[in-house]
Amino acid sequence: MSIPKTSWADDVDELVSGQQEDDNIRTVIEYSVNEQGKKVKITRKIKRTLQKSVVEHQVAERQKWEKFGAERGNARGPDRATTTVGENVYLTLSAGNKSAESEQQEEKKPVKSTTGGKVVCRLCKGDHFTAKCPYRDTLGGLENAGDTGAGPDDDTVPPPDAASGAGPTGSKYIPPSLRAGARGTGETMRGPGGGNRDDLPTLRVTNISEDTQENDLRDLFGHFGRVARVYVGRDRDTGAGKGFAFVSFEDRAVAQKAMEKVNGKGYDNLILSVQWSQPRADPK
């Protein structure tokens, strides 16, 4: 009763010779024809993660039935040459460790829904992100101690039981860097003025060659003083330079000096132009 095979896909479920068949891994081989008309072999290894043979009782009973019709007299149960036994295969299609359910919920809610789609500043409850709060300098320190550097905060170390996790009130764990009185990255990441990088003295350098790199400019301007940041304007897609760059210094006087010295200077057979930068246009 061998039924003639009708397609490549019928060649499924045979063991690759010389391959160990693990009880919990089934190897399924398929052949199909791709867009270029070529035969492709697809080998799939299906791992059984469930308990073996989770089958309804009635279904299991059917395996004992005598065969009838054209199959009369053949061995009981499915003939693996012609029949693929369905298994309980659970596919969990998800990205980022999210369950499918939570992913759906996420799609439903609008992207920026914190307070009904409105952004609310944590400091002043204004209509902007906390980072752009106009009162950030004065209020920021209250929310996150150590923000302004050597502030007058006391050096109180949290009591041991507070550090060990949930207290009697069920408070959340707070990493050491965020505990009151914590010193560390927050301080070292900021310049001496306590300001952030948006108000560093910055020069706009134009007429640079398109293959000028950040490091080239660092070298060029580093002689005058500490360079805080270098940005080279590039084409988004190609990455090629667009002929201008921004160089930020720690010290405004240094920036001033650098501007005077480098402006009009030849570099890479071009004449550099150095001006104070304008603050970045901020989209309102």
Added chain:
DNA sequence: GATGAGCGG
């Protein structure tokens, strides 16, 4: 001649 990216409850 030329004016940046990124982060986020």
